[in-house]
Amino acid sequence: MDFTEQVAKQLLSRHGINTPTGIAVSADWPNLDLTRAMAVFAGKPVAVKAQVPAGGRGKAGGVVLTADPMSAIARMAGTKLGDHTVKQILVEEQVNIAHELYMAVAVDGSTGGPLLMFSPEGGVDIESSDTPLATVAMAVDAEPDQSQLATALAQAGCPEPVDEVAATAARLFAAFTAADAELLEINPLAVTTDGAVVALDGKLTVDDSAAGRQEQLATHASVPPVTGLEAKAAEHGLRFIELDGSVGVLANGAGLTMTTMDAITHYGGRPANFLEIGGDAYTLAVPALEVVLANPKVRSLIVNFCGAFARCDVMTGGVIEAWKTLQPDIPVFFSIHGTGMDEARDMVRRELGAEPFEYMDDAIKAAVRAAADSDDDSVTGTDS
Numbered sequence: 592m593d594f595t596e597q598v599a600k601q602l603l604s605r606h607g608i609n610t611p612t613g614i615a616v617s618a619d620w621p622n623l624d625l626t627r628a629m630a631v632f633a634g635k636p637v638a639v640k641a642q643v644p645a646g647g648r649g650k651a652g653g654v655v656l657t658a659d660p661m662s663a664i665a666r667m668a669g670t671k672l673g674d675h676t677v678k679q680i681l682v683e684e685q686v687n688i689a690h691e692l693y694m695a696v697a698v699d700g701s702t703g704g705p706l707l708m709f710s711p712e713g714g715v716d717i718e719s720s721d722t723p724l725a726t727v728a729m730a731v732d733a734e735p736d737q738s739q740l741a742t743a744l745a746q747a748g749c750p751e752p753v754d755e756v757a758a759t760a761a762r763l764f765a766a767f768t769a770a771d772a773e774l775l776e777i778n779p780l781a782v783t784t785d786g787a788v789v790a791l792d793g794k795l796t797v798d799d800s801a802a803g804r805q806e807q808l809a810t811h812a813s814v815p816p817v818t819g820l821e822a823k824a825a826e827h828g829l830r831f832i833e834l835d836g837s838v839g840v841l842a843n844g845a846g847l848t849m850t851t852m853d854a855i856t857h858y859g860g861r862p863a864n865f866l867e868i869g870g871d872a873y874t875l876a877v878p879a880l881e882v883v884l885a886n887p888k889v890r891s892l893i894v895n896f897c898g899a900f901a902r903c904d905v906m907t908g909g910v911i912e913a914w915k916t917l918q919p920d921i922p923v924f925f926s927i928h929g930t931g932m933d934e935a936r937d938m939v940r941r942e943l944g945a946e947p948f949e950y951m952d953d954a955i956k957a958a959v960r961a962a963a964d965s966d967d968d969s970v971t972g973t974d975s
């Protein structure tokens with residue numbers, strides 16, 4: 592049985608081999624992982640990769656390097672690559688490649704023991720031929736000697752850092768053994784322009800009779816990472832994702848929330864969260880605000896409401912009540928438009944003594960600036 596790249600990479604990663612930061616998303620949307628991926632990789636160059644258990648994707652359109660992952664995902668989802676329908680897509684940070692190497696451990700047909708294969712010429716061309724050209728094929732035993740590995744790799748034309756590539760070979764061997772694999776392949780194993788050694792692809796084949804092992808690998812791969820705060824938000828029925836920026840976001844609807852996050856990034860800030868509050872803003876304002884503020888990185892808050900069926904005055908009323916209850920000591924900036932906006936803006940002036948912004952961009956710029964100023968304060972205000 593062949594596994595997808597994502598499963599193989601998780602196995603590699605657990606054994607200490609570098610893999611790019613990535614998020615696997617389901618091809619049917621909307622879904623929370625897609626939102627998370629868009630938020631985490633906003634504006635960054637990424638690799639968008641169809642997760643089908645077969646190689647040759649690079650040549651078949653299943654690997655796209657882009658700064659616009661949404662379009663690439665939309666084009667790829669549900670299409671066929673060979674015999675497989677694309678149901679899952681991996682979005683990864685892009686890596687700058689200096690060299691593409693080939694490395695694999697496979698069961699040696701003649702001895703039944705493990706065989707390490709290596710070539711300094713990795714990449715999509717080597718994969719398209721049935722038998723990859725291995726410049727080095729050496730039998731490895733329980734504890735491969737790393738300096739011996741390094742010598743053999745260097746002789747085969749391995750570029751620097753040879754010791755790190757040798758360490759990767761030893762880790763690959765350990766991962767191969769742990770998974771009871773028939774084949775565990777990294778192609779390409781990239782040496783980046785920064786001199787790091789990173790597995791850009793992974794292929795794992797496990798004997799069909801090793802059923803228990805397969806199940807274990809499959810469950811490992813399907814559990815999405817959730818922070819404590821995200822779990823708490825889910826208990827209240829809130830769709831919340833914790834990010835590592837400093838501008839807290841409270842907006843109604845997934846679309847406006849994403850737009851707000853994009854604008855924060857555009858103006859040089861970083862969003863602290865995704866939170867979809869929707870028409871429940873009134874009843875859920877307290878837990879929503881609690882969750883947003885519980886993130887210790889939050890330095891300012893943008894409240895961005897656009898009313899249609901959900902009225903601005905109702906949503907804003909909820910937030911004001913929550914604000915009075917929790918009394919946070921960070922600045923808050925309001926952009927309020929649509930149904931009930933006049934009443935809502937009056938409420939903000941009257942109850943919080945704050946002036947809502949006429950334009951969304953101005954509110955967001957102010958929130959970004961406040962977060963940056965507060966970070967400066969915390970740097971100059973302490974000795975640490």
Ligand code: GDP
Nearest residue numbers: 638646647648649654685686714715778779792
């Ligand atoms: P495969 O064709 O199914 O084996 O898919 P791969 O995962 O091997 O990707 C194919 C090719 O895409 C690789 O050989 C790389 O040249 C390229 N590629 C994949 N990820 C990245 C990346 O992060 N940065 C760059 N620059 N190229 C990448």
Ligand code: MN
Nearest residue numbers: 718778779792
């Ligand atoms: Mn590959």
